[in-house]
Amino acid sequence: MSLSRQRRFVTPGPDETVEELARRAMPDQPLEGAVDAIKSWNLHVFVMRRPPGLMLGSDVIFVEPPLAHA
Amino acid sequence: MPEAVPEAVIVGAEIVAGHDGAAELLVRLRHANGVESPVVLDEETGLKLMAACGASHVDDLAGQSWRRILEAS
Amino acid sequence: MFDVIVKNGVVVDGSGSPGYRGDVAIKDGKIAAVGQVSGEARTIVDAGGRVIAPGFIDPHTHFDVQLLWDGAARPALEHGITCVVPGNCSLSLAPLKIADRQRLIGMFQQIEEMPPEAFTTAFEWTWEDFAGYREALEKDLSINVAPLVGHSVIRLWVMGPAAQERAATDAEIRAMQDLLRECLEAGAVGLSTSFVDVDENGRPVPSRFAQFEELDALCAVLGEFGRMLQCVPEFYATDITLARIDQLAELSLKHDIPTTFSPLFDTLAAPENAERAIARVEEQFARGARVWPQMQTRPIDISFSLLRPSLFFARLPRWVRILRQPLVDRLAALRHPETVAKMVADLGPDGGEAMMGRLVARGGDACPADLVGQSLSQIAKARGQAPALALIELSLENGLDVSFLSASAGHQSTDRIGPMLAHPLVHIGASDGGAHLSSFSTYGDTGYLFSEFVRKAGAMTMEQAVAKITSETADIWGLKDRGRLQPGLAADIVVFDPDSIDRGEERPAFDMPGDGMRYVRDATGIDTVLVNGQIAYAKGEYTSARAGVVCI
Known part of the structure; x- marks a missing residue:
């Protein structure tokens, strides 16, 4: 049985900033827009985390918007 | 020139029960690709979001930019 | 001569097979015979037509601290629970250096909501390593314990305060592997980690500072023992939960280990959540991975x-x-x-x-x-x-x-949740027993399974419900000696009335150290509970039996 496609994510490297992560995961996007997009897709990190935006090595960081699902 | 990524918008919100027995705010975001996805905010952040949006009712959150959520953090 | 015969009951042996009239005989803490038993015994328990079943196993608890002064994990035992799994969510009481105690207490208080006296006056803190904790634990147990070791405390032991600040070095990861191996040899049934929990200051617990490579290295050690990885995913967000399911599946396949995540909730505000998670679990099981979602029975208030x-x-x-x-x-x-x-x-x-x-x-x-x-x-x-x-x-x-x-107010739709609980890949658990003390009661979920999902909704038969919380749980966790009424296995037995078993009303109790308050539920419909062949609870009273063990 093959796996259905799921939303693409990466995990942050040690001490990686959101800008560095955006460059790594979305190299074809303008940086500012990519960072904004990543924040909007990962509010669990950029809003709910204390302090907000603290990325951890164990985090799931989505690098695309939610997928439409049946 | 690559295209800029469009914005996500709040399309609705409702109160839900959190695991720890507190009320939480489930906010529905419509992302730039048209897909809706829920985000759950804790009680404090939810109340801050309502205040930041000048919302006196959860239904007033519809139409607000996702950036309002960011401001509530 | 048997030690005990529980007779005149309906034997529901934990396999899911239909119950039948019969008896269960016990000798030296083990089940000696099941069926129509003849012979004598020092003690006869008349089941009076009630169900005789294997003791229930609760796979997600935080009784770590309470067990040190209350070896029955009250009121869990009176609800028919004969084995609890503490040490969930990356937090256990060992291994722990003296210097790190205060830091861990803060994390425990955040989850358990226990008064400070629970950590300062209620027990003597005699250990640092896992074997020492096990020794302290086993002194006065009347319930069985299958303890997990917490990823956060393993990190804390190796890294000190840096455990809550940064990624580990290769040398630190190797030290964590050695420490985990030592804990598993000393009786831990697996490793717990958390992607959600915070300390008393709201700072993420140490396990959350680990790179995936660190978790992978620790799972390699679990693979040496075939032991469980438990994790708390971001249960409030479906896409993240699905990502965690995929991570767990990779670890399960690579290291040939069982994994479980808890909790999985149903919410009417986002009804696709639990359905999508279960569908992903089905896909991963079809690949050979073992990723067990734990779903609680009780609704959220x-x-x-x-x-x-x-x-x-x-x-x-x-x-x-x-x-x-x-x-x-x-x-x-x-x-x-x-x-x-x-x-x-x-x-x-x-x-x-x-x-x-x-x-x-x-x-x-x-x-x-x-x-x-x-x-x-x-x-x-x-x-x-x-x-x-x-x-x-x-x-x-x-x-x-x-x-x-x-x-x-949440996880409340019996019509939706019943079929999920009955799903063969859904693990009934996530009770959080011994946690959230001053917020709500975490006891009696097994009673609620019978009252709500067997009697009221008919979502499963009584035999299926018993199997779910006995043999299936034992199999998932590799507890080879538990979960069935079968000769040679441990005599953990509950006698209950299938028509009245329930979770009881929630009430405040002031029975924590320092007169601390917690919410509890008193058991209804439970007649007798035996742990390793000894009567630990009968007719509404706890006995002086102390037959509980650390079971592996």
């Missing part, structure tokens, strides 16, 4: 008081405005008759009966004892007031320290 603003009032703009004011201003507003009249009017002509009438005064705080357990509707009628006004005035009369409960 919301509670609040006027001491703090609550989203419960989010549909009442005036209430939100007033309740989010500083305390002094809030009190002034609530004492202002015209303001209060407007607040009550906001509820409409019924004065809040529809929205608030079913709220229950909880107790455990400043609520007058005679009102505890009453609905706001009842309280309002007795006072001759509208419910909204009664809520405000009762709160004011008691320094605002009166909690109200909105029952079954």
Whole structure:
């Protein structure tokens, strides 16, 4: 049985900033827009985390918007 | 020139029960690709979001930019 | 001569097979015979036609601390639980250096909501390593314990304060592997980690600072023993939960280990959540991975008081405005008759009966004892007031320290949850027993399984329900000696009335160290509980038996 496609994510490297992560995961996007997009897709990190935006090595960081699902 | 990524918008919100027995705010975001996805905010952040949006009712959150959520953090 | 015969019952052996009239004989702590047993015994337990079943296993608890002064994990045992799994969510009491105790206490208090006395006066802290903790634990057990070791404490041991600051070095990861191996050899049944929990300052617990490579390295050690990885995913967000399922599946396949995540909730506000998670689990099991979602049986209640603003009032703009004011201003507003009249009017002509009438005064705080357990509707009628006004005035009369409960506000649809609980890949658990003490009761979920999902909804047969929380749990966790009424296995047995077993009403109890308060539920319909062949609970009383062990 093959796996259905799921939303693409990466995990942050040690001490990686959101800008560095955006460059790594979305190299074809303008940086500012990519960072904004990543924040909007990962509010669990950029809003709910204390302090907000603290990325951890164990985090799931989505690098695309939610997928439409049946 | 690559295209800029469009914005996500709040399309609705409702109160839900959190695991720890507190009320939480489930906010529905419509992302730039048209897909809706829920985000759950804790009680404090939810109340801050309502205040930041000048919302006196959860239904007033519809139409607000996702950036309002960011401001509530 | 047997030690005990439990006779004249309906034997439901944990396999899921139909129950039958019969007896269970016990010798030297083991089941010696099942069926029509002849012979004599030192003790006869007359089941009186009730069900004789294997003791229930609770796979997600936080009894780590309580077990050190209460070896029965009360009231878990009286609900038929004969084995608990503590050490979940990355937190266990060992291995732990003396210097790190205070740091861990903060994390435990955040989850368990235990008073400080629980850590300072209730037991003697004699250990640092896992073997020492096991020794301390085993002194006075009347329930069995299958302990996990926490990823956060393993990190803390190796890295000290840096455990909550940064990624580990290769050398530190190797040291963690050695330490985990030592814990597994000393009796840990697996490793727990968390992607969610925070300490008392809101800072993520140490396990969350680990790179995936660190978890992978630790799972390699679990693979040497075939042991469990438990994790707490971001259960409030489906896409993240799905990502965690995929990570767990990779670890399960690579290291040939079972994994479990807890909790998985159903929510009517996002009904696709649990369905999508279970569908992903099905896909991963089809690949050969073992990723067991734990779903609790009980619904989620919301509670609040006027001491703090609550989203419960989010549909009442005036209430939100007033309740989010500083305390002094809030009190002034609530004492202002015209303001209060407007607040009550906001509820409409019924004065809040529809929205608030079913709220229950909880107790455990400043609520007058005679009102505890009453609905706001009842309280309002007795006072001759509208419910909204009664809520405000009762709160004011008691320094605002009166909690109200909105029952079954989440994970509440029996029609939806029943089939999920019956799903062969859904693991019934996630009770959180021994945690959230002052917020809600985490006991009696097994009773609720029978009352709500067997008797009321018919979502599964009684035999299936027993299998779910006995043999299936034992198999998932690799507890080879438990979970079935079968000769040679441990004699963990519960005798219960299938027509009345239930979780009991929630009530405040002041039985924690330092007179600390917690919410509990007293068992209903449980007649007798035997642990390793000894009667640990019978006819509403705990006995002096101390036959519990650390079981692996």
